[in-house]
Amino acid sequence: MxxxxxxxxxxxxxxxxxxxxxxxxxxxxxxxxxxxxxxxxxxxxxTFPWTVKKVAEYYRDPPPVEGVRYAMAIDTQACIGCRRCMYACIKENNTGRKSGIQYIRLLEMEESSFDLLNSDPYYTEAPQEDKWYLPAHCNQCEKPSCVQACPVTATWQEDDGIVVVDYNKCIGCRFCMVNCPYGARKFNWVKNEVPEDEINPDVPIRPIGVVEKCTFCIHRTRKGLKPRCEVVCPVGARKFGDIHDPDSEISNMLRTRRVTVLKEDMGNEPQVYYVG
Amino acid sequence: MLENLEDFKKYTLLGVDMYPGRLIKGTLLYYMWMAGLLLILLMGVASYFTQLRYGMVITGSRNEVSWSLYIIDFIYFVGLAAGGLIVVSSVELFGVKKLKPLLRIGVLQAMCCAIVAIIFVSTDIGHPERFYRFFLSPNFSSMMFFDFMVLGGYTALTIVDLWVMFGSGKKFMYAMAVISLPAAIGLHTVTGLVFGLAKSRPSWSSAIMGPLFVSSAITSSLALLILLALIMPKFTNLKSGSEQVFLMRDALTIAIPVDVFFLFSEIITVLWPYSQKPEHLVGINFILHGPFAFSLFGEILLASLIPFIIILHPKLRQSIPWIVAASVMVVVGVYLKRIFIVMVGMSISPLGELVRYSPTLPELMVTAGWFSLAVLLFTVTTRMLDLDPGEEH
Structure with missing residues (x-):
């Protein structure tokens, strides 16, 4: 015992x-x-101000306009690599200031080369004579592999072509990041911290541990405004618009200029066209 | 220092005899072993809480390297989970009666590794509490969804197997063997496809990924089972010895060259002069000249070349110490191979940026903690259960 x-x-x-x-x-x-x-x-x-219901509503208010397919054309001959769009994008979209997230990446490309493997995103002086600049961000693909890869359907393509994420459904497995050919998806590794007086009330603040991405400034473009990156571009290199409307500026551009897309061989049918 | 199971009170659940008393009574070595494992586990849990508190920023992963150490550990443990069910099916389907003593320990190995694999992959996701989303809004075009489902199903299968092997379900042995083999192959194929179907990662996007994951799962889990078959009889009533080890060594003699052949097929496609593609070369060059060179060279030496020479050598293959050495090399080497597979795919971001990744201390502590959890689970289950199936099998 x-x-x-x-x-x-x-x-x-x-x-x-x-x-x-x-x-x-x-x-x-x-x-x-x-x-x-x-x-x-x-x-x-x-503290996250958007409940499950609200995020779903967010992408429906205002709803996508019927028959519209948004796309963007970027004139690489005009782009001077000033990164103004990058900085404006961070402020517009309430991107965490310490999150290290940039929806837009500006790549410094070698002259007469389209080789992404030789590009440099960390350049310090621009523009330079023997370089050209490639702004890269989400291509809002027609066949988005990120959407196909998400195990829990937390991301989808809206009727106007914009690929969005429901931050209240995302489990943060980062499989979409693995499958995106353009490296457009970013993960909230830390808590999203935006100074109180700089918060844009139109954009939800993402919780920690979810994936986020460029939305073509859905809160602006659905209301007929231009995305912030186009507004701030000092050289007018970006043109955003509806490619289903034959009279739109971008349709005109795609008809009259020679355009290319990034990684066409991937078959994702990206909707950001590079001109020049 | 074997205590008789009869000395302890027996509890029976679903026909499974358990001796929980053996958990709290043991030698000094046992206490030290358990205390060490618990300490490492606690450190891991503490680090994991840090990760929940501050986010995944405490790991070395960033947007350019979205998957890293946890995924390496995950695919490693998925691989180690193969062994047990292979033994079950070889006994029942292929009539290798000599492996019978290993039936029970094989199932325990499979179960512990599968459970820890689930824990590792859950550690890697940002919102583990949203796990129910897999059932609420599944996406059937996502290989990740299928991987989670197959992994969950496989773990459930090993638990059912536990009942079949230890408890009152012995009449389902054959049925389990029939289900287990395709389940094991399916699990490793699907895990391979998670990588192989990622077209935006050129180094992963290869048809060999499924077969390669199956073959390295078989080599690593067989090698681990060889080690267990030699170690466990010293601490439990398991009755295995050189007879079983030689059989599994022969299986390794086939499994290792197959594994090497699959990797060779991939590497020759990447390196042959007129087959080279820039995006492949960047990955392999990063491995060959970068900080992860050890993983490829270590894998070739430890998981393939040296063990293969040992188990082919007419003298060395008869020597238990050499077989042990070869098995340890394979178990370590396949981990290096997992590092190689994950890092070669992550080596360059889709926009052409080379990765800068090294694991952080909290990340390593979580990894050590979950490794120790696997050993702990195995120790607890092997101590509590009767590993000798007796004559009836």
């Missing part, structure tokens, strides 16, 4: 010790107790 009790006592003691070590380690690792961690996790979610 004594043996059993001894064993039982040993069992209890080691259990208490394990618990104490665990809590201590947790404190060591996080600086707070497990309870606080969990309560913070819950409250982090509640």
């Amino acid at each position: 004594a043996t059993t009790r001894r064993i039982f006592l040993r069992y209890i003691t080691s259990g208490i010790m394990a618990l104490a070590t665990g809590t201590g380690l947790m404190k060591f690792a996080t600086g707070e107790t497990a309870e606080k961690v969990v309560s913070k996790l819950v409250s982090d979610n509640s």
Whole structure:
């Protein structure tokens, strides 16, 4: 009998010790107790102002205009690589200032080469004589492989061609990022932090741990406005519009100028056309 | 230092005899072993809480390298989960009666590894609490969806197998063997296809990925089972020895060259002068000259070349210590191979940017924690259960 009790006592003691070590380690690792961690996790979610219903509504209000297919043409002969669109995009879309997320990447390309493998996104001086500049972002593909790859249907293509993400459904597995040929999808590795006075009330603030992407400024373009990157471009290199409308500027451009798309061989039918 | 199972109180659940008393009574070595494992596990759990608190920024992954260490561990454990069910099917379908003593331990190996594989892949996702989405809004064009489903199904299968092997379900042995073999091959193929169907990652986008995952799963799990078949009889009532080990060594003699052949087919396509494509070359050059060179060379030496020489050598192949050495090399080498597979695909972002990835300390601690969880699960189950199937089988 004594043996059993001894064993039982040993069992209890080691259990208490394990618990104490665990809590201590947790404190060591996080600086707070497990309870606080969990309560913070819950409250982090509640600061997100968009409930499940609201995000779904967000892409329906205003709804896509019937028969419209949005696309963008970018004049690479005009682009001077100033990155104004990059910075404006971050402010417009409430992108976390510490998230390291850029929907637009500006690539410095070698002269007479279309080789992405030799491109440099970290250039410091632009424009340079012997380089050209390629703004790359989501191509709002007609056959988006990211949408096909999402295991939980948290991302889809709207009727006007814009590929959107429901931030309340995304599980954050990043399989869409693996499958996007244009590297257009970004993950919220940290909490999205935007200074209070710089928040754009038209755009939801994404929670941590979900994937986000360029939406062609859906909150502007659905109202007939131009996307922010086109507005700020100092040289007018970007043209956004409806390719189903034969009189639109972009349709005219696609008819009269020679255009190319990125990675045509992937078969995604990207809708960002590069002119020049 | 074997304690008799009869000394402990027996509990029976669904015909499975369990001896939970053995968990709390053991030698000093056992206590130290458990304490060490628990400590590492706790460190891992603490790191995981840090990750939940601050987000996945605590890992070395970034937007250019969206998958890294956790996925390496995930595919490694998926591979290790193959062994048990292969043994079941070889006993029942191919009539290899000599492997019978390994039936029970094989199932436990498969179950522990499959469970830890699920934990690893859940660790890698940003919102594990939204797991129910897989059932609420499944996307049948996503290979990731199928991978989760097959992995869950496979884990359930190993748990059913546990009941079949240990409990009152012995009459379903043959049926389990018939289901298990295609399930195992299916799991590894689907996991391979998660990578092989990604057309935007040129180094992954290859038809060989499915077969390659099956073959390396078989080599790594067989090697692990060889080690377990030699170690576990010292601590449990498992009755396995050189007879079973030699059989599995012979299986490795076939599995390793197949594995090498698949990798060779891929690498020759990448490197042959008129087959080279720039996007493939960038990946392989990054591996050959970059920080992950060790993974390819280590894999070739440890998982293929040296063990193959050992198990072909007429003298060395009869020596248990050499077989142990070869098995350890394969188990380590296949991990290097997993590093190679993930990093070669992630080596360059779709917009042509070379990756800069190195694992961070919290990431490594979580990995160590879940590795230790696998060992812990295996220790607990092997201690609690009767590993000797007796004569009735």
